[in-house]
Amino acid sequence: MFKRKFIFLATAIIAFLFFANSYVIAGDLYKIQTKIKSQKAGWIAGETSISKLQPNDRQKRLGLYFPEKAPDDMMVTANMLSLIKTQVIIPSSLDWRNNGGNFVTPVRNQGNCGSCWAFATAGALESATLIANNTPGLDLNLAEQILVSCSGAGDCGGGYIDSASDFIQSIGLPPESCYPYVAQNGYCGNACSNWELNTFKINNWQWIATLYPTVETLKAALNAYGPLVTTMNVYYDFYYYRSGIYRYVSGGYQGGHGILLVGYDDSGQYFIAKNSWGTGWGESGFFKIAYSEISSVVNFGRWTIAYTALSNTTESSISVTSPNGGETLSAGTNKTIKWTYTGDPGYLKIELLKGSSVVTTIASMANKGVNGSGSYIWTIPISISTGSDYRIKITSNSNSSVSDISDDYFTINGPFVTVTSPNGGETW
16 A cells, blocks of 8 residues: 555656646746747747756756867957958858758767767868868768767866867767767777777867957858857757747856857858757757857857868779679678778778669778778678679778779679488488
């Protein structure tokens, strides 16, 4: 009897807390919507995947530590004025998601970890790499967990964008598959072996603004360098942002936040930024923010950094060595695909061809190897069609002109079956 009363009481308390929280959220949302209307702020507030969270979990969506050392603003401003003069015409709008192609990778989700600083800097590296190699539309997904667990720039309690940028320049980041994101501090030893030998890096980084950003400098830098790492102060109403041009209207200070600046529009007087709160918040994870928020309590655009990525300009080549024609393979078995390379082809895509058509992508981001040779263990699907007209194609992800195909066709037979019992001599 006591046990049943206890269970009933616990269930009632949980239900009460749930509805109480829903009531608080509804009340807060109404206040924000009222403020937006009275101040003619012009953006849409509503429940989002973030506003529904408990306060402690919302707090974990932030995590920026503001830089402790940075150059004098006068020096940064002088450098940017020189840049503006070289940019004779700065267009009235720019969106790197649609600038001769999409150079902004998909929105990620930092989860219950104060790693916004890692997602902002990793996102900038991804975009800078796409721009340097002219590979728009490529979903280059790099390992934020390496920054959280290995860089020393921070952890789930928060981090520094300048220290993260130093790490990205000196060491770099491997693909996400090397250390999938876990939204915890993690342990660097859990990353794939020798990850430091095959990373994406930047050539250099520089401050665009520190304490006194201007609309003109941010626009010039966006045109000159591409998407920028930047920061802002988050206030309570920002959790409820659904769409439109955000302007602060209500609520207390929540913390510092790192984001990726990807564009602007003079006609609407706003910037465009990519957040790391998943696609259930904002405009599918992106947001617009008024130019005026540079000088408001939001302090948008302070501590802005630009990256210059390393492009794959060195002479590179790939040569498939196995299977290279004439082999007979069996479905359901493992085959080691081998190749040699020169230069630095970066990460590789391995495809299976039947005739001249691609049947499947065996690996989308294979490690190039070491010392001029690489390999990948392929488990041949049992369901694969038999045939004698198969070949392997290997292509550099960063330079599609660097590619090779097996010299001749090889054969794939059906699964090999061996009867083990009865196998002769048995009596029933």
